Amino acid sequence: MTEPNLSDVLDRAVADKVVGPPRIDAIRSGAARIRRRRRAGVAGAVAAIVAVAGGTAFLAQGPAATQPPVAADPPAGPTRLVGIGQVAVAVPVTWGRNAVRCGGTPTKDTVVIDLRHLTFCMAPRPKDTESIELAGGNPKRFAFRSEEVVEIGGVRAERQRTTCAPGALNRVETCSGAVYFPTLGVIIHAQSSTDAATVDRMLGWVTVAPDRVGVPEPWYHEKQSASPSGTKYLEQLKALGLRPVVETKKASGQFAGDLLDVRPAPGTVLTPGAAVTVVVVG
Amino acid sequence: MTDDSDFTAYVAARWGALVRAAMLLGCSDPEAEDLVQTVLERCLVKWAKVRVAEDRDAYVHRILVNTFISSRRRRWSGERPVAVFPERATPDETAGVDMTDAVMRALERLGQDQRAAVVLRYYAHLTDEQAAAALGVAVGTVKSRLSRASKILAEDPGLAELRGAR
Numbered sequence: 001m002t003e004p005n006l007s008d009v010l011d012r013a014v015a016d017k018v019v020g021p022p023r024i025d026a027i028r029s030g031a032a033r034i035r036r037r038r039r040a041g042v043a044g045a046v047a048a049i050v051a052v053a054g055g056t057a058f059l060a061q062g063p064a065a066t067q068p069p070v071a072a073d074p075p076a077g078p079t080r081l082v083g084i085g086q087v088a089v090a091v092p093v094t095w096g097r098n099a100v101r102c103g104g105t106p107t108k109d110t111v112v113i114d115l116r117h118l119t120f121c122m123a124p125r126p127k128d129t130e131s132i133e134l135a136g137g138n139p140k141r142f143a144f145r146s147e148e149v150v151e152i153g154g155v156r157a158e159r160q161r162t163t164c165a166p167g168a169l170n171r172v173e174t175c176s177g178a179v180y181f182p183t184l185g186v187i188i189h190a191q192s193s194t195d196a197a198t199v200d201r202m203l204g205w206v207t208v209a210p211d212r213v214g215v216p217e218p219w220y221h222e223k224q225s226a227s228p229s230g231t232k233y234l235e236q237l238k239a240l241g242l243r244p245v246v247e248t249k250k251a252s253g254q255f256a257g258d259l260l261d262v263r264p265a266p267g268t269v270l271t272p273g274a275a276v277t278v279v280v281v282g
Numbered sequence: 283m284t285d286d287s288d289f290t291a292y293v294a295a296r297w298g299a300l301v302r303a304a305m306l307l308g309c310s311d312p313e314a315e316d317l318v319q320t321v322l323e324r325c326l327v328k329w330a331k332v333r334v335a336e337d338r339d340a341y342v343h344r345i346l347v348n349t350f351i352s353s354r355r356r357r358w359s360g361e362r363p364v365a366v367f368p369e370r371a372t373p374d375e376t377a378g379v380d381m382t383d384a385v386m387r388a389l390e391r392l393g394q395d396q397r398a399a400v401v402l403r404y405y406a407h408l409t410d411e412q413a414a415a416a417l418g419v420a421v422g423t424v425k426s427r428l429s430r431a432s433k434i435l436a437e438d439p440g441l442a443e444l445r446g447a448r
Contacts, residue, residue: 030323
């Protein structure tokens with residue numbers, strides 16, 4: 001095969017391949033991450049992979065991270081913030097909120113927060129469906145295991161590595177990973193029936209925003225205290241810098257002071273000092 | 283203008299060709315873009331060195347080939363056992379009419395070194411000297427790899443059919 005002939009054949013073989021636009025921003029972010037990691041290494045610090053866009057740094061407990069670094073890129077296209085306290089996740093605006101059925105199985109890409117009315121049935125998770133659940137309180141409800149230490153927005157967090165397992169009903173492989181903030185008491189649990197890389201990418205959307213406060217989920221207080229659930233929730237809102245406005249409502253069969261509703265909905269990200277209406281039994 | 287402002291111009295000019303070169307080296311389409319992104323991240327970190335390199339293209343292609351080879355090694359070490367073997371790939375009977383398919387199959391018959399030499403020399407249009415610099419071998423080694431690769435490709439039945447169809 002002659003040289004001009006071979007060059008022509010190779011050119012034509014890939015000429016019709018669709019190539020996306022140059023990823024200049026991602027390249028710059030990646031290069032910055034490499035530089036910071038090298039600087040950290042030179043300084044004798046632990047290995048760190050810092051994500052520029054999301055303000056996310058990944059600190060390995062050992063000499064090198066065994067898990068792919070948390071991605072730096074926010075999701076493509078328009079996003080909205082969903083959060084609890086100072087922890088927030090930027091998710092595509094097209095995602096649903098609590099678009100789940102049965103025991104929390106997503107029916108489409110969705111954020112899951114403050115799930116209360118679960119039906120105790122089993123539903124197979126559809127393929128190529130992503131979900132991110134935010135929750136306060138004890139991370140053990142997700143069978144969380146702290147396997148690595150990460151730092152996100154300057155806050156120490158713990159990472160459970162991404163693992164995959166086939167679904168019990170339809171054998172669709174679902175991958176899961178999580179980030180837990182012990183000092184903030186918030187866990188982000190990401191699941192994907194696409195692949196493990198998608199879970200890692202979604203966990204890269206997690207940020208810690210000191211100038212924002214996500215309305216916390218109130219319902220885990222219900223079984224934790226002898227005092228009325230509304231009282232505990234009001235204390236939590238104040239501690240986060242939000243301004244609770246109490247409304248009372250009659251409700252038969254419930255104790256005075258117990259929580260009935262929260263507006264805006266848990267997960268809504270507000271500025272510090274914003275009002276949150278808490279409806280309690282009067 | 284920032285110190286690496288010419289980097290953006292370089293990426294804009296070479297992104298497509300580098301991604302397609304990665305495809306010819308053996309990457310899947312999405313993998314090729316990821317690989318080139320990684321390559322260019324590494325280049326940007328050393329851009330002060332790359333920009334004054336005697337031959338910038340040879341330098342970048344050297345990182346491309348090395349990153350590709352490393353990615354293949356990682357993939358191998360990451361292989362996971364499966365309970366059921368996946369469907370086995372069989373020769374596509376339409377290979378003669380599908381140009382891309384025929385070329386990729388023909389390239390798969392080459393050794394990794396030969397394939398890299400072919401892609402750098404005949405797709406990236408590096409000179410023998412540039413390809414040698416990119417591959418970290420002598421010019422004579424590049425020529426011998428190209429010679430053997432050309433012989434294999436000339437005898438490839440898929441490509442022969444392609445030539446007959448032209």
